[in-house]
Every structure is written in C-alpha cells, then in structure tokens.
Amino acid sequence: xxxxxxxxxxxxxxxxxxxxxxxxxxxxxxxxxxxxxxxxxxxxxxxxxxxxxxxxxxxxxxxxxxxxxxxxxxxxxxxxxxxxxxxxxxxxxxxxxxxxxxxxxxxxxxxxxxxxxxxxxxxxxxxxxxxxxxxxxxxxxxxxxxxxxxxxxxxxxxxxxxxxxxxxxxxxxxxxxxxxxxxxxxxxxxxxxxxxxxxxxxxxxxxxxxxxxxxxxxxxxxxxxxxxxxxxxxxxxxxxxxxxxxxxxxxxxxxxxxxxxxxxxxxxxxxxxxxxxxxxxxxxxxxxxxxxxxxxxxxxxxxxxxxxxxxxxxxxxxxxxxxxxxxxxxxxxxxxxxxxxxxxxxxxxxxxxxxxxxxxxxxxxxxxxxxxxxxxxxxxxxxxxxxxxxxxxxxxxxxxxxxxxxxxxxxxxxxxxxxxxxxxxxxxxxxxxxxxxxxxxxxxxxxxxxxxxxxxxxxxxxxxxxxxxxxxxxxxxxxxxxxxxxxxxxxxxxxxxxxxxxxxxxxxxxxxxxxxxxxxxxxxxxxxxxxxxxxxxxxxxxxxxxxxxxxxxxxxxxxxxxxxxxxxxxxxxxxxxxxxxxxxxxxxxxxxxxxxxxxxxxxxxxxxxxxxxxxxxxxxxxxxxxxxxxxxxxxxxxxxxxxxxxxxxxxxxxxxxxxxxxxxxxxxxxxxxxxxxxxxxxxxxxxxxxxxxxxxxxx
Numbered sequence: 204x205x206x207x208x209x210x211x212x213x214x215x216x217x218x219x220x221x222x223x224x225x226x227x228x229x230x231x232x233x234x235x236x237x238x239x240x241x242x243x244x245x246x247x248x249x250x251x252x253x254x255x256x257x258x259x260x261x262x263x264x265x266x267x268x269x270x271x272x273x274x275x276x277x278x279x280x281x282x283x284x285x286x287x288x289x290x291x292x293x294x295x296x297x298x299x300x301x302x303x304x305x306x307x308x309x310x311x312x313x314x315x316x317x318x319x320x321x322x323x324x325x326x327x328x329x330x331x332x333x334x335x336x337x338x339x340x341x342x343x344x345x346x347x348x349x350x351x352x353x354x355x356x357x358x359x360x361x362x363x364x365x366x367x368x369x370x371x372x373x374x375x376x377x378x379x380x381x382x383x384x385x386x387x388x389x390x391x392x393x394x395x396x397x398x399x400x401x402x403x404x405x406x407x408x409x410x411x412x413x414x415x416x417x418x419x420x421x422x423x424x425x426x427x428x429x430x431x432x433x434x435x436x437x438x439x440x441x442x443x444x445x446x447x448x449x450x451x452x453x454x455x456x457x458x459x460x461x462x463x464x465x466x467x468x469x470x471x472x473x474x475x476x477x478x479x480x481x482x483x484x485x486x487x488x489x490x491x492x493x494x495x496x497x498x499x500x501x502x503x504x505x506x507x508x509x510x511x512x513x514x515x516x517x518x519x520x521x522x523x524x525x526x527x528x529x530x531x532x533x534x535x536x537x538x539x540x541x542x543x544x545x546x547x548x549x550x551x552x553x554x555x556x557x558x559x560x561x562x563x564x565x566x567x568x569x570x571x572x573x574x575x576x577x578x579x580x581x582x583x584x585x586x587x588x589x590x591x592x593x594x595x596x597x598x599x600x601x602x603x604x605x606x607x608x609x610x611x612x613x614x615x616x617x618x619x620x621x622x623x624x625x626x627x628x629x630x631x632x633x634x635x636x637x638x639x640x641x642x643x644x645x646x647x648x649x650x651x652x653x654x655x656x657x658x659x660x661x662x663x664x665x666x667x668x669x670x671x672x673x674x675x676x677x678x679x680x681x682x683x684x685x686x687x688x689x690x691x692x693x694x695x696x697x698x699x700x701x702x703x704x705x706x707x708x709x710x711x712x713x714x715x716x717x718x719x720x721x722x723x724x725x726x727x728x729x730x731x732x733x734x735x736x737x738x739x740x741x742x743x744x745x746x747x748x749x750x751x752x753x754x755x756x757x758x759x760x761x762x763x764x765x766x767x768x769x770x771x772x773x774x775x776x777x778x779x780x781x782x783x784x785x786x787x788x789x790x791x792x793x794x795x796x797x798x799x800x801x802x803x804x805x806x807x808x809x810x811x812x813x814x815x816x817x818x819x820x821x822x823x824x825x826x827x828x829x830x831x832x833x834x835x836x837x838x839x840x841x842x843x844x845x846x847x848x849x850x851x852x853x854x855x856x857x858x859x860x861x862x863x864x865x866x867x868x869x870x871x872x873x874x875x876x877x878x879x880x881x882x883x884x885x886x887x888x889x890x891x892x893x894x895x896x897x898x899x900x901x902x
Contacts, residue, residue: 204362204812205843207310207321213286213303214250216243218878223870227310227843231867234845235889236881237854238872243879244818244847248372251816253284254305254326255358256365257335263368265455281328281335288877293330301330314361317341317348324358363813366404370805371841374818398772401738401808406731413724420717424707436700443693450686457679464672471665475658490646497639504632511625518617528614534600535607555579735772739765741808746774749800752835760784774801799832803840814843819853833861856890863887 205227211217225234238244252260252267258277261268274280282290285303293301304327312322319341328335339349339357349357359365398404425433517524558579562572602610746763762777776784776797786794806815817837837844848854854862869889870881 204312204814205310206814206845207308209250209308210306211250211304212306212327213289213301214305215246215284215286215303216874216877216879217246217250218286218288219880221880223881225843225845225868228867229842231865232841232843233837233862233865234843234868234870235854235862235866236845236847236870236872237850237889238847238879239874240849242872242874244872245374247847248374248816248818249284250305251307251372252368254307254324255363255368257326257337257355259355259359259365262365263372265459269459278333282330284328285330286878290330303328309362312362314341314348317346322362324362363811367809367811370802371813372816373802401734401742401805402810403731403734403738406727406734410724410727410731413720413727417717417720417724418704420713420720421704421707423713425704426707429703429707432703433700436696436703440693440696440700443689443696447686447689447693450682450689454679454682454686457675457682461672461675461679464668464675468665468668468672471661471668475661475665490642494639494642494646497635497642501632501635501639504628504635507628508632511621511628514613514617514621517613518621524614524617528610530599531602531607531610534602535604551583555583735767738808739767742774742804745804745807746800749803749836750797752800752831796832799836803836806840812842814845815841816845816847818847819849829858830861833858837862838865850890859890 206225207227208222208224210220210222212220223236236244236247249267252263256263258281261271261277271277271280274283285301289299289301289303292299304325306323306325309322309324310320312319314322321342323338323340323343325338326335337354339346339354341349352360363371398407422433520527559576562575567575743763743765746765747760750760750763760776761779762781764775764777766773766775776786778784786797837846846854863886866886869884869886871884871889872879873882874880
C-alpha cells in the first residue's frame with residue numbers, strides 16, 4: 204500500500220488548496236518534505252491522523268488526547284483545525300468558505316474480494332453547519348462494502364488499525380518512550396500496542412468475548428437471592444475498575460508533566476553549558492557517564508589491590524619466608540619417611556637376609572663377612588632410630604599435605620607473577636586516578652562561572668525544575684503503588700465473583716452453550732500462547748538484527764530477550780555475560796536507536812504494508828549512527844518512507860548524499876503571507892535551493 208497524493212484545503216497553516224503528489228517508485232522508496240520550524244511539518248502528520256480517524260484520533264497517541272482535552276473536547280478541538288485567517292474572516296462576516304478538508308489517495312492496496320487500483324479517503328468539516336463529513340471511493344466510485352461496514356470501520360479494518368498508527372506516524376525523537384517504559388502499567392499499555400502490531404489482539408478480543416459469554420450464561424442461572432449478592436459484587440468490581448482507570452489517567456498526566464519538565468531542565472542545562480565552555484548536553488552526559496564508569500573501575504581496582512596487599516607481608520618477610528619454605532620441605536620429607544617406615548623396615552630386613560645368603564655363597568673369610576654383617580646391622584639400626592644423616596631439623600609446624608600445597612601456591616605466586624601483577628594494578632590505579640581527575644575537571648568547567656548572574660539564575664531555575672521532577676516522580680511512585688494495590692483487590696474480587704458464579708444452576712438450554720464455549724476458550728488460550736511464543740522469537744531475532752545494523756558498538760548489546768508474562772510483554776537487552784542492560788543507562792541517542800530497531804522489528808513482524816512518516820528523523824543521532832540509520836534503516840523499514848527533516852540540523856548535506864540513491868521526491872514547505880505550500884525540487888537540488896536562500900538572506 205502506498206500514498207499517491209494528499210490534498211489539503213484550509214487545514215491549519217495550509218491556507219487554500221495545496222496538493223502534494225508522491226508518485227511512488229518501486230526502486231526509490233524515500234520522499235523528503237523539508238521545512239523550517241513552524242512551517243507545517245507536525246501539522247502534516249496531524250492531518251493524516253485526522254483524515255483516517257476523525258474523532259477517534261485521541262486513541263492513536265496521548266498527544267492528540269491531550270490536545271483534545273485542552274481544547275475542551277473534540278467538538279471544540281476540530282474548530283482549531285481550520286486555517287486561522289479563514290476562521291477570522293468568517294467570524295468577522297467577511298465572505299469566505301469556512302470549510303477545511305484533507306483528501307488522500309492510496310495505491311497498490313489489497314482489499315479482500317474487491318479488485319481495485321486506488322482508494323480515495325476525504326474528510327471535511329464545515330464551520331457553518333458544524334458538521335464533519337467522510338467519503339470513501341474505490342476507483343472513483345462509492346462501494347457497497349464501505350457503506351455496509353461503515354467508513355470508520357472500513358479504515359480501521361482494511362487500511363490501518365488506529366491502535367498501531369503510532370508506529371507508522373511518529374516523531375523520531377519521541378519514540379524513546381518505547382525504551383523508557385518500566386512500570387507494569389506502562390508495560391501493559393505498551394503490550395496492547397505490541398499485540399495490535401503483532402496480530403495478537405484479535406485473538407485476545409475473541410477470548411474476552413468468550414469469557415463475557417461464559418459469565419452471562421452463568422449469571423442467567425442465578426436465583427433472586429443470588430442476584431442480589433451478584434449485583435453487589437459486580438458493583439464493587441466496576442468501582443475498582445473505575446478507580447484503576449482514574450489512576451492510569453493520573454499517571455499519564457504525571458508522565459506528560461515529568462516529560463515537559465525534563466525537556467525544560469535539558470534546555471536550561473544547555474544554556475548553562477553555553478555560559479560555561481560551550482560543550483553540548485550530549486557531551487556532558489557522556490562525561491558524567493564516563494565519571495560513573497571510572498568510579499566503578501576504581502572500586503574494582505581497589506578490590507584487586509586489597510587482595511594483593513593481603514600477601515604483601517609475606518613478600519616483605521623475604522629470607523624468613525625462604526626459611527619457612529625449607530622447614531616445610533623438610534617436614535614433608537620427614538612425614539613421607541615416617542609414613543613409609545614400616546614398609547622400609549620390611550624391605551631392609553628382606554634385603555639384609557637375601558644379601559647375607561649371597562655372602563655365604565661367596566666363601567668370604569670370616570673377618571670380611573663379619574664386617575659386612577656389622578655394617579648392615581648398623582644401617583638398619585640407624586633407620587629404626589629415625590635419624591637421617593646430615594639432617595638435624597625438628598618437626599615444628601606439622602602442616603598437612605593440603606596446607607603445604609596452599610602455601611606452595613602462595614610461595615610460587617610471590618616468586619613468579621606477584622611483582623608484575625602488583626605493578627600492573629598500581630599503574631592501573633594511577634591511570635584511573637589521572638583520567639578521573641581530568642573528567643571531574645571537565646565537568647566542573649562545563650558548569651563553571653558560578654559568579655555569572657545569568658548562570659546563577661539558570662542554575663536556580665534548573666534546581667527548581669529538578670525538584671519538581673523529583674516531586675512528580677515521587678507522586679507517580681505512590682500512584683503506581685496504589686495501582687498495584689487496586690489491581691490485587693480487583694483480581695481478588697474477580698476470583699470471589701468467579702467462585703460465586705459456580706454456585707449458579709445453569710438452565711438446561713444454556714448448559715450446552717456453556718460447555719461449547721468452555722472448550723472454545725481452552726482452544727483460543729492455546730492458540731494465543733502459541734502465537735505469542737512464535738512472535739516472541741521472531742521479534743527477538745528482528746530487533747537484534749536491527750541493532751547490529753544501526754549501532755556502531757559491535758560489543759555493546761549481545762542479545763535480546765522478549766519476556767511474555769500474562770498480559771505484559773517486556774524486552775531485555777543483554778550484555779556479553781547475559782546481564783540485563785538497564786535502558787536508563789543508555790544515552791538518549793542509544794535509546795532512540797533501540798526504539799528505532801524495535802519499531803522496525805514490529806513493522807517487519809506485523810507484515811503490515813503501510814507508508815511510514817517520520818518527523819525529526821536524525822535529531823539525537825551522532826554522525827556514525829546517522830550514517831547507519833540512513834543506509835540501513837530508512838531504505839528498509841517500508842516500501843514508502845516520508846521524512847520531515849530540518850535541513851542542516853536534522854539532515855546535513857553529507858547525510859543527504861548517503862540518502863540520495865533512495866530518494867524519489869523532494870519537497871520544500873515554503874511560507875508566504877501566513878500560509879504554507881509545497882514546492883517540488885529535483886532530487887539533486889535540495890541543498891542548492893537551501894544555499895541560494897541563505898545567500899538571499901545574507902545579502
């Protein structure tokens with residue numbers, strides 16, 4: 204499925220009629236829509252969400268839910284979509300046509316049982332009548348299928364489900380939310396989106412419907428007395444469910460506030476840095492990360508040094524240690540002699556007897572034979588008394604063989620590798636201390652000039668903002684605790700309700716329905732589990748493949764593990780030894796890389812063919828990762844990709860050169876007299892246009 208063209212009429216900043224034609228190319232899948240801040244890039248994405256989903260757009264993204272809520276509801280919000288000048292003219296009774304609309308033409312779309320070349324969707328709103336209108340035509344004609352199922356349902360079921368639209372229309376800087384989800388409620392909400400993308404939700408919806416049917420069948424058999432008790436339990440269940448929803452809304456509001464304050468804190472920090480020595484916020488974060496890493500390294504080095512220092516007294520002992528070694532060698536020899544004494548005596552006696560017999564056969568004279576016998580008796584006597592010629596030492600320590608082996612290992616270490624190990628650790632500690640000192644100094648310089656009044660004011664603002672963040676985070680923590688408590692109570696209530704329902708006597712006509720439904724529920728649970736396992740391994744493989752392509756740290760992430768527990772899906776990034784890498788420890792750029800890889804994996808595994816629109820495409824990436832993203836990610840994520848960069852900031856000329864082989868169309872949003880419009884440019888003249896414009900302003 205590809206988008207061929209989009210037509211705007213008086214939609215916010217796009218005054219009058221504006222049309223953009225993509226003319227998709229199978230070999231070149233990328234289109235560029237460049238423009239300055241405030242010229243309408245974000246409005247473009249909003250128009251797409253509105254044309255597809257209308258009043259249901261609040262279910263696509265929290266941003267739209269917040270905008271609609273702040274406007275006072277959808278009926279008031281929709282009026283803000285009309286171009287401001289047109290609305291002002293209408294309110295001042297100037298003759299004008301206060302209608303705005305967005306029309307989109309889709310090509311290469313596959314609709315079951317309906318052969319078609321194009322589908323046109325047009326949504327419009329007339330301020331005079333306060334009416335919203337939606338029209339869908341297939342190959343230029345209205346179709347009975349679209350009327351039968353309803354236009355909104357047709358878009359959701361055959362074009363793109365609204366629950367997963369966030370994965371196809373997104374701000375690249377904000378997708379880090381995929382990497383930041385930690386609480387059960389956040390993971391549960393994210394899991395719902397995963398289920399949609401991976402095609403699991405329709406089976407989960409079927410399971411929920413079957414469970415509801417079982418409950419209805421049970422409750423139909425309740426007696427009047429049981430009905431009263433049942434009403435009390437269901438009311439309590441509904442109350443707990445309502446409290447959980449309120450809790451989730453409050454958490455979402457706090458998340459938005461925390462996010463806004465964090466952005467403000469980062470902005471203040473950037474100003475502080477510029478008042479110091481001009482380094483970037485990213486560089487400061489890297490330095491602080493390096494400082495923490497050096498602290499950890501210092502602790503490990505000190506631990507190694509402590510182990511070596513335990514041996515140091517033995518090294519200092521010197522000659523005494525050698526004497527100890529000699530004494531232990533003697534004692535081991537003595538112990539061995541003692542252990543073998545019985546056997547030695549037996550051998551000596553046997554040897555003596557055999558020797559004397561041999562002497563008799565030699566016919567020696569009596570004197571010689573007597574001397575030999577005397578010498579043998581003396582040697583045997585000495586052996587029996589335990590004396591060893593030339594040795595005068597006594598057993599002093601009496602080490603066991605195991606103790607001696609341990610000492611020998613320490614002695615050999617001291618004699619051999621200790622010196623080099625000790626010197627290496629001392630040098631390592633020295634290097635760590637020097638480097639840490641440099642990093643601390645750089646951080647201090649980055650936050651220097653405390654006497655500067657502006658810097659002081661900024662620092663006070665940052666402290667105040669950070670305190671607000673901490674207070675809101677604390678409040679969110681309490682809400683999370685409350686949520687877990689409410690969830691436990693609701694789970695317990697549902698168990699009580701389920702047990703109570705088992706006491707109901709089913710009507711005979713419902714018994715068969717109940718049995719069939721139960722069997723279906725068992726089967727659907729098995730199917731869901733199997734699909735989740737299959738999708739889990741496919742997702743793991745796809746995320747890992749994406750990370751390898753776009754990350755320049757080859758040894759950073761070694762594996763990915765997808766955990767599926769009940770209704771929660773979580774993703775772990777694993778290091779070399781299978782240790783879990785804390786996603787909070789990743790820089791914003793690395794979080795965006797992970798979220799980008801996850802996004803591509805979800806799109807790949809889902810099998811959904813739909814264009815991908817990306818605002819701020821390279822906002823947080825350094826030049827190395829930008830190159831990987833441009834070469835590996837954007838050409839492969841979808842058959843049609845539309846990027847909305849801020850030239851020179853989010854897309855440099857060099858980066859554009861990497862991208863150019865895959866670029867099909869280039870447009871620049873230009874703004875004249877308060878209205879924006881699209882101007883097409885040849886692919887190779889995008890930055891030529893930019894330079895010409897800069898020259899005009901320079902002159």
